[in-house]
Amino acid sequence: MIKRKFGWTDVQLPIIGQGTWLIEDNSGGGGQYRRNDTQLAVKALQLGLELGMTHIDTAEMYGNGRAEELVGEAIAGRRTEVFLVSKVLPSNASYEGTIKSCRQSLKRLKTDYLDLYLLHWPSGSHSIGETMRAMEKLVSEGLVRYIGVSNFGVEELKEAEKAMRNERIACNQVLHHLGYRGIENSILPYCAKQEIAVVGYSPFGHNGSLFSSSSQGNNKRRMLEEIARRHGKTPRQVVLNFLTSVHPANIFTIPKTSNPNHVRENSESVGWDLARDEIASINEAFPVPDHDGPLEMI
Ligand SMILES: NC(=O)c1ccc[n+]([C@@H]2O[C@H](COP(=O)([O-])OP(=O)(O)OC[C@H]3O[C@@H](n4cnc5c(N)ncnc54)[C@H](OP(=O)(O)O)[C@@H]3O)[C@@H](O)[C@H]2O)c1
Secondary structure, eight states, X not given: OOEEEOTTSSOEEESBOBBOTTTTOGGGSTTOSOTTOHHHHHHHHHHHHXXXXXXXXXXXXXXXXXXXXXXXXXXXXXXXXXXXXEEEOGGGOSHHHHHHHHHHHHHHHTOSOEEEEEESSOOSSSOHXXXXXXXXXXXXXXXXXXXXXXXXXXXXXXXHHHHOSSOOEEEEEEEOBTTBOGGGTTHHHHHHHHTOEEEEEOTTTTTOGGGSGGGTTOHHHHHHHHHHHHHTOOHHHHHHHHHTTSSTTTEEEOOBOOOHHHHHHHHTSSSSOXXXXXXXXXXXXXXXXXXXXXXXXX
């Protein structure tokens, strides 16, 4: 698995990581799984680790903490291999609340530190200064290595940066898939300038319609299939490769899967190059909008 420098930190992180939203309940995944077949999710995460996808993203929100418990099972005995990320809910992000949430996450994850702790999205109820003071306290106590945010626009990022006293923002985790490339407008360039790592989430559009059976006759889908065929890859591998090459120095992605075959497929998305004309075709079919908001959901 190819790695790149994680923003300004000294950490070399795999370009493809592992998401965990809904790993505790795969019943929505097209009926392939038995409800609460959680051991499959644990095994999939472990296989992902073996294949080098050591960046694991979770949150106190996911399954009300259940996803963190499953991640804790998956990483038991191999904590040092993992770059472990969790998130505090904005409604919990007061000074005391952030510290309490972090301690609870650590307990569920059965570890004594997080590599990265994110504010899940900007909080309407607590000031960014209050949350960041708590984050810095967590770093000073050794419970968190790096501080980050998620779903922050450029102005919100600037406020968060201003609120820091001793630490720096290491990461902004944001929505990024072929139908949602708005971050490439101003968020990605701003983060590159500030050496803030960008982690793109929902690379397949969560339940992206591009990959549903109804889109099989779709021209865009056919174009991705044709590119994939040329490389002996799948359309999803083309998508992950493309998304992580739009800004080669600064972007990572975290697909979620609880299916071991999909884990393998996702891990083989990088380490090979799309041709220039293939990149141009994808850019033409899925252009970057001239604003930060959505273009179309896939
Ligand atoms: N910060 C935030 O606000 C935020 C928001 C959303 C997500 N996230 C993070 O980003 C992660 C990824 O986003 P996401 O879960 O929304 O969606 P996603 O990764 O875009 O898509 C997940 C879906 O794709 C399927 N899938 C994955 N790999 C596949 C493959 N190779 N072949 C076929 N199907 C495949 C999964 O099903 P199977 O399990 O059946 O493979 C699942 O249904 C989340 O899990 C979470 O950790 C963060």
